[in-house]
Amino acid sequence: MKILDRYIAQTVIASILLVLLVLVSLDSFVRLVRELDEVGVGDYTQTEMLIYLALTTPYRVVQFFPITALLGAIVGLGVLASNSELVVLRSSGVSIFRISLAVLKTGLLFIIAIMITSEFVVPFSEKYAESRRSLKLAEQTALQTKNGFWSRDAGSYLNIREVSPRGDLGDIYIYEFDENHQLRNTTHAEKAVYEDGQWLLQGITQSQVDTSGITTRQLSGAQWDSLLNPGLVNIVVTDPLRLSIFDLYNYYHYLKDNGQDAGRYELAFWVRVFSPLSIAVMFLLAVPFVFGPLRSVGIGQRIMVGFLVGLGFFLFNQTFNHLGTVYSLSPVMSASLPTGVFFIVTLILMRKRV
Secondary structure (H helix, E strand, C coil): HHHHHHHHHHHHHHHHHHHHHHHHHHHHHHHHHHHHCCCCCCCCEEEEEHHHHHHHHHHHHHHHHHHHHHHHHHHHHHHHHCCCCHHHHCCCCCCCCHHHHHHHHHHHHHHHHHHHHHHHHHHHHHHHHHHHHHHHHCCCCCCEEECCEEEEEEEEEEEEEEECCCCCCEEEEEECCCCCCCEEEEEEEEEEECCCCCEEEEEEEEEEEEEEEEEEEEEEEEEEEECCCHHHHHHCCCHHHHHHHHHHHHHHHHHHHHCCCCCCHHHHHHHHHHHHHHHHHHHHHHHHHCCCCCCCCCCCHHHHHHHCCCCHHHHHHHHHHCCCCCCCHHHHCCCCCCCHHHHHHHHHHHHCCC
């Protein structure tokens, strides 16, 4: 049976890699066309654009893999069916369950690879790609350290300690220097929001430094005439889709402990937890389709049906996740229900074919 497993694995792996290449290439082309509008802005050149697309490729691989698993497995098994090899296997006494197990073993290898990529490659590559792109477009220098986000703003230096998921700033320090590089003003603001093309500071404490000493005053709010580009701030905004499971767990607990809304990040955590199961279900779902309604159709029809089913799963999953956030449903239920529904459908279809 090891020979059978290897043979099925070789066919399915080749099909999955081909489908993945096509899907990622198509999405990369769309993104390339979109990024061309930004070429020439600041220091963002064509080379920088290509570097950005290359660095964001791992994320696209992870994003498309559930659909890729279904399509690749359908195409791979479809090739075996078209060559009558599945008929020979069934005539030799190999059960559909045994073939499904071989497909699932192949899927396990991909699941491990995808989990490693999403945990260790995507967080680094996405953060570096977005940071590099934002810096080139904004023509500003910035640095992220354990003491917050630092940036130069004309003759001032900014230190931003907190950035909310929607882009508001908190715990802001502004240090202003004169032409002789002498510190003249320091400003601390509790919060800053970007509205109507300008920054508004709230909860301000300002200190003026001169030869006579330090003068301090407090303001409830004021307009902040800053060159700080909101796009530059985005490099430190935490996107749940680009965090590891460990970071998501820590971050949503951090938000809860500080009395902030952590629903979006808790949901993203559980979506990540159930992601391997979703991919496994997609691999299994290909088996009853090939042995059932897609047994005697061409490769083009198999691809179309597989794409529609995979797209249906993606849309159902996204829709239910959003509904769970809007109606404050349990994050565990919101993340697991779509996978559970498709798993039950898979079992029903497989039972009919056994």
